Amino acid sequence: AGTAKASGGAISFYNNKTIHIFTNSGTFTTPGSFSETCEYVIIGGGGGGARDLGGGGGAGAWMEGTSAVGNSASFAVTIGAGGQAGMAGGTEASQNGVDTVVAFPAATVTAPGGGRGGSPDSPHAGAAGGSGGGGRGNRAGATGGNGTGDPFPGTPGTSPSNGWGHPGGTAANPGSAGGGGGAGGVGSNGNIGSPSDNGDGAHGGAGIQLPATYRNPASSVGFPGPGGGGYWLAGGGGSGVYPSPNDPGLGGGAGGPYAGAGNGAAANDNRGTPAAANSGSGGGAGADGSPRQGGYGGSGIVLIAYPT
DSSP states (O other), X not given: OOOOSSBSSEEEEETTEEEEEESSOEEEEOOTTOOEEEEEEEEOOOOOOOSSXXXXXXXXXXXXXXXEEOTTOEEEEEOOOOOOOOBTTSOOSOOOOOOEEEEOSSOEXXXXXXXXXXXXXXXXXXXXXXXXXXXXXXXXXXXXXXXXXXXXXXXXXXXXXXXXXXXXXXXOSSBOOOOOOBTTBOOOOOOBOBTTBOOOOOOOOOOEEOOGGGOOTTOOOSBOOGGGOOOEEOOOOOOOOSSSSSOOOOTTSTTOOOTTOOOOOSSTTOOOOOOOTTSOOOOOOOOSSTTOBOOOOOOOEEEEEEEO
């Protein structure tokens, strides 16, 4: 229990910190008595998984750091939407996730959205984003999209100015598509489809576990991750299979789905799994047959904390 010094988002109290969690766009507002160095984690919307043997969607960039906020401040928090899924007969290509933006008084922080998975329509490569989308299967030169973020060093802390993010996986030809990149690791490359080497889907890249500041047991923020721990976000989407059926690519890495990322389709009667809302993770991709549909990327999220 506690009394918040500022308003905006869903407010909780944990380990002598006040935490504001924005799952929708809003405003962070402080009174005249406020003067704090605020910690933050800001994640862009995840990229959409592509249809019909497409690549998995990449995660939104992970921005982490601190910003001084003074009295009588009021600034916008804009949550980026997850990217559109690729669909046959509708929106053919999937779409990148949307940037998440926090207009801190000292300096605006923007977390780019994740890259879409490569689709049957040219270009077949995954798109660049905070983390890149996976390349489309069965296409020569279908590389994974570049991640605009830097490689994650393995421990939480202040991110570089471009955040953390990784490239998507390159597709196999013939074979499955690449997995989407995650904020914590690269997307896996596609697997060759042949009698001796099944074209299983490629796993998405790993997400990142939130710093200890935000790991309130009473909070529902974040998703399961490796080893059974919670509070994971921003994983890459898995790719579909070739030929169908086969084992799908898993969201957020082998053993998943982790970090709320979407799995790829296991067979031609499945669609790629959407990423969870406010995960910042990529959507899973479709397999090599009907219904040829991927999964939506997960929307972004913003967490701001200061001493209670």
